[in-house]
Amino acid sequence: MSRPTIHDVARVAGVSLSTIDRVLNGRSGVRSVTQQRVADAMRELGYERNAAAANLARRRQDRLLFILPAGTNSFMRGLERELTQRADAWQFTSISVRTVPAFDDAALAEALQAVDADKTDGVAVVATDSAVVRAALAELRNRGVAVVTLVFDLPSSRRQHFVGIDNVQAGRTAASLLGRFCRGRPGQIVIVAGSMLVRDHAERRLGFEQVLRAEFPEQQVLPPLEGLDDQDIVAAELEAVLRANPDVTGIYSLGAGTRGVARALAVSGAALPRPSVVVHELTAHSRQALLDGSFDAVIHQDPAREIAAAVSVLQSLVQGRPVEPDAGRISIEVFLRDNLP
């Protein structure tokens, strides 16, 4: 009737609970004949282990720490919100969050060093790329703590996994969209970069130019505009570029300069057809711009999925379970006005 338990298996196999437990958890000290008997009994009964009961008895808590940059970046705040609001969504896992000044290698390295390895099983960190950070991360690993990078990767560091999107693919996706949006209107494409971090901006730009050059050669990519993610700078510079190049057909904003882009478009709005616009990250502002028609598409990564993947990977790492190579790969979402969540 109800699901068989280890008691049933023990009875059928004619052994004790401990023996069942041993084979169930692959512990040593069971003759292979006995193992076989137990395995047969399990198969016969269709036994399925009750993970909740196991965790309860084990009374293990995975203590995970998330280290995020402070500041107003809405994506980072989204991650933090996800973490604090759904703190109880993960059974047998206790999660804490620390924020450190953004783009401050020293501060980040310090935070990594300050991790108490006796009270922390795993760390997810939004990393900046620098020698001190790499060193601190390696040392954390040496102290027996599992480490994954989140959002920004640190390849060839000692981090065990990366959880985030593939930024080259994100750039390629943007180009596929924008190239199609601008087809039949040869002209210039403006890339608005920022300063979130060198690596991921470079990757997005790379992917973007790969696809645009190969598939939409009628578009000329202008030298990227460095807006430092400051909306005033972005607005001013972009406005100037638009004025100087009346044939701009498309704009790709790969950083956080989204609001500046919207402002520049509003000002130079008279010119028609207005350029097609693809930006990153769904925020209140980009959503609004999508709705009023000034942006065409938003490339997004979902904070909820990102956090869920990080927790899951860290749990596996901490518990010594195998982790599939692409467990941390987050899907690149595309939003238009009509499929906004």
Place this chain on the structure above:
Amino acid sequence: MSRPTIHDVARVAGVSLSTIDRVLNGRSGVRSVTQQRVADAMRELGYERNAAAANLARRRQDRLLFILPAGTNSFMRGLERELTQRADAWQFTSISVRTVPAFDDAALAEALQAVDADKTDGVAVVATDSAVVRAALAELRNRGVAVVTLVFDLPSSRRQHFVGIDNVQAGRTAASLLGRFCRGRPGQIVIVAGSMLVRDHAERRLGFEQVLRAEFPEQQVLPPLEGLDDQDIVAAELEAVLRANPDVTGIYSLGAGTRGVARALAVSGAALPRPSVVVHELTAHSRQALLDGSFDAVIHQDPAREIAAAVSVLQSLVQGRPVEPDAGRISIEVFLRDNLP
């Protein structure tokens, strides 16, 4: 140190475990003074209930049944795979699956009537719209079983929730994409419909035409091509249409005729620029077409999310928890060649 348990709360409040349990579960038989004391103790200790332990002790299993159409529709098979492979992903929930002949109202009604209300707490059904089905569904509700519709809705029936995408929005999304893809190339747009079910095809078409007419009036929408989701019919008819209309700029396939579309394009491939193509559902075939460049975008709904949402909504319903109105809303995903999962 470790999370406080009801033992701690009991000690601090100076009462027994049972009393804690009573207030925790809102059972009667506790003086309000005592309730207050307990509540204070919980707050003081920062008590959080351990849901797994509660479920274990309660030993309740939600018995859910999924009724899906049989046949080769890859989306339906995707749902079934999700259900059977991840059967153990939902703690304290046992899931069974039944398939019934597709588009057979009588068979579906019969399956609904055959549900054993004593052994089933909730049902998720991919419904077809007919009086017998509605009646059978209502009767199932009367027998005390929770019911949600999945993928296809049955509004104004007694189903308690719908889990699936908004098909009008899906159609609008397709039009936003295709309209932009075809901009600057005035011409005709072909809609390839099928026969999956009248309702959702009609809704997709509605949304599609809404947006196309309003925002891309330079495109003329041809009368929809009824391919009955049969690839041979779709291929033949579409080929004829393409031959007759050399100015076809875009194709929207809103049903399951995807393979036929690919074939027709391969045959009439000579003509350039080839029409832009947006189809529904990511399958091995549509993925391939995306990769080889014959399709531009795929509108998708994720079977995994769909199943997860259905299970979660049914659990809430069965356990009498409140369900947010849009708990069943699944997001509409957009895939291009470059953001394929």
Place this chain on the structure above:
DNA sequence: ATGAAAGCGCTAACAG
């Protein structure tokens, strides 16, 4: 109105 005690399905010492 409140408490004691016996589990839920599994794990973890500790004995044999």
Place this chain on the structure above:
DNA sequence: CTGTTAGCGCTTTCAT
């Protein structure tokens, strides 16, 4: 190598 026993945190009789 295998079995016994005492819980994990919570619910549920059944007393009081």
